[in-house]
Amino acid sequence: MTGGPRLRRPCSSITRTWAALFVSITLFGAAGVAVADAPYITLASTTSTDNSGLLDEILPKFKQASGVDVRVVAVGTGQALRLARNGDADVLMVHDRKSEEKFVADGFGVKRHPLMHNDFIIVGPRDDAAGVRGVSDVGQALSTIADEKVPFVSRGDDSGTHKAELRLWTAAQRDPSEASGTWYRETGSGMGATLNTAAAMGAYAFVDRGTWLAFKNRLDLEIVVVGDPRLMNPYSVILVNPERHAHVKAREAQRFIDWLLSPAGQKAIGDFRVNGEVLFVPDAIAAP
Numbered sequence: 427m428t429g430g431p432r433l434r435r436p437c438s439s440i441t442r443t444w445a446a447l448f449v450s451i452t453l454f455g456a457a458g459v460a461v462a463d464a465p466y467i468t469l470a471s472t473t474s475t476d477n478s479g480l481l482d483e484i485l486p487k488f489k490q491a492s493g494v495d496v497r498v499v500a501v502g503t504g505q506a507l508r509l510a511r512n513g514d515a516d517v518l519m520v521h522d523r524k525s526e527e528k529f530v531a532d533g534f535g536v537k538r539h540p541l542m543h544n545d546f547i548i549v550g551p552r553d554d555a556a557g558v559r560g561v562s563d564v565g566q567a568l569s570t571i572a573d574e575k576v577p578f579v580s581r582g583d584d585s586g587t588h589k590a591e592l593r594l595w596t597a598a599q600r601d602p603s604e605a606s607g608t609w610y611r612e613t614g615s616g617m618g619a620t621l622n623t624a625a626a627m628g629a630y631a632f633v634d635r636g637t638w639l640a641f642k643n644r645l646d647l648e649i650v651v652v653g654d655p656r657l658m659n660p661y662s663v664i665l666v667n668p669e670r671h672a673h674v675k676a677r678e679a680q681r682f683i684d685w686l687l688s689p690a691g692q693k694a695i696g697d698f699r700v701n702g703e704v705l706f707v708p709d710a711i712a713a714p
Contacts (some may be wrong), residue, residue, distance in 0.1 A: 433556050466495040467678045470507075470515035472586055474618040475661070476500035478636035478705050484694045488685050502585025502616070510534060510664075513671030516679040518664040521634075522586040526662055535664040539687060542695050542706040543660040546590060548636060548651035549621075550630040558630075564654040565598040572600040575609040577629035581620045582612025587657075591632040594656065621647070634659050636705040660709065663687075686710070 429541065466709050468597060470678040476498060485496045494687040495590065500540075501521040511534050518535065529535045546574040548567060556576045558600070568612050571578055572595075577650060580602070595602055613620045617637045624631035625645040638649070663683050667675040685691045692708035 427608065430545040448567055450688065460485070464495065465493060465496055465675075465678055467675050467682060468497050468499060468510045468514070468681075469517050469519060470499045470501065471519040472503050472506065472521055472632045472661075473618070474521070474587065474637045475502050475615065477618050478634075478640045479694070479700065480636065480698050480706060481602065483698045484686075484691070487690070487694050488497060488682060490656045491680055491685060491690065492678075494681060495562050500616075502581070502583045502588065504584030504589070506677055510666045512608055512670070513666070513673065516666055516675045517682055517714075518551050519661060521659055521661045522587060523588045523660060525586075525589070527665060530664065533668055535666055536667050537665050538662045539683060540709045541663045541686060542692075543658060544635045544706050545652070546632060546657040546659050547634055547635055548585070548630055549624070549638060549647045550650040551628040552646040552648055553592055553628075554650055556630065558652040559648075561651055562658055564594055564651055567651045568595055568598040569600055569714065570596070572602060572605070572610075577624075577627050578610050579620055579624040579629045579631045580600065580612045582614050583616070585616075587617060587632065587634055592658065594632075597656070612711070636700075638701045639703055661706070 445467045471481065479582055481498055489495055497507070499515065501509070502584065503522045503525060506518055506520050507525055507529050509515050509527070521542065526535070526538050526700050548558070548564065550558070554575045556571045558570050559569040571623060580591060585666070606612060613622070613623050617633055618641065621633060621637070621641050622643055623629070625643055625647050628646065630650070665679050665683055666674045668674040687710040692710055695706050696704065
């Protein structure tokens with residue numbers, strides 16, 4: 427018989443399975459696009475801001491205020507600057523003023539903004555074999571350590587901390603590289619690993635206060651040298667120049683810098699504490 431109504435066959439289980447799979451793929455793809463479109467910037471920062479816990483404290487506050495996520499690459503200052511020169515970061519948070527000023531002067535950064543500071547200290551074993559505990563002149567302390575040939579562990583990684591240490595050895599008219607592998611050991615690693623080595627060896631080490639306060643595996647290490655004005659440790663924040671690297675997310679990165687320098691950002695930095703101690707002192711002069 428012709429001309430009657432045609433019955434539609436119900437979908438088979440295979441058809442339904444493919445339909446469900448198509449919907450799932452479509453929804454997953456849409457979600458993936460949404461995630462990919464979520465705003466984020468890449469911050470090249472020092473290990474000290476990461477190891478101390480500062481970034482874990484302040485970055486969620488920035489994201490809550492702005493909706494912008496910050497992805498952190500925590501390395502030594504020298505490596506952070508190289509990453510930024512290559513266009514592999516949008517913004518820098520580092521602590522070697524001479525290198526920072528050159529980075530900006532060479533056209534790789536837009537402007538250097540003073541952000542905060544803490545200080546460097548020398549830690550050493552409780553028995554203080556070099557007898558430098560309480561010495562107020564860091565150059566004198568380093569000279570004594572070198573002359574007594576007591577173990578000293580250095581990062582040796584071209585970080586801001588390492589650069590500061592080397593400047594102080596030079597000021598003390600000592601060249602520890604001549605003793606590399608004997609009493610002077612270079613780890614080529616971050617501050618946490620270097621402190622672990624110093625603790626295991628019962629050696630002296632040069633460290634920023636923030637990382638020291640957050641460091642748990644101290645064994646018998648103690649602060650022995652502190653307070654010399656030359657031990658001040660300033661940090662800055664720099665926008666990578668979008669004229670050098672067009673893919674730099676300048677708008678979002680500048681928004682991050684503006685927040686760090688604002689009263690809210692400076693308060694977040696100043697409020698951060700470990701065991702009740704302030705780790706970083708805000709330095710920006712924020713507009714009222």
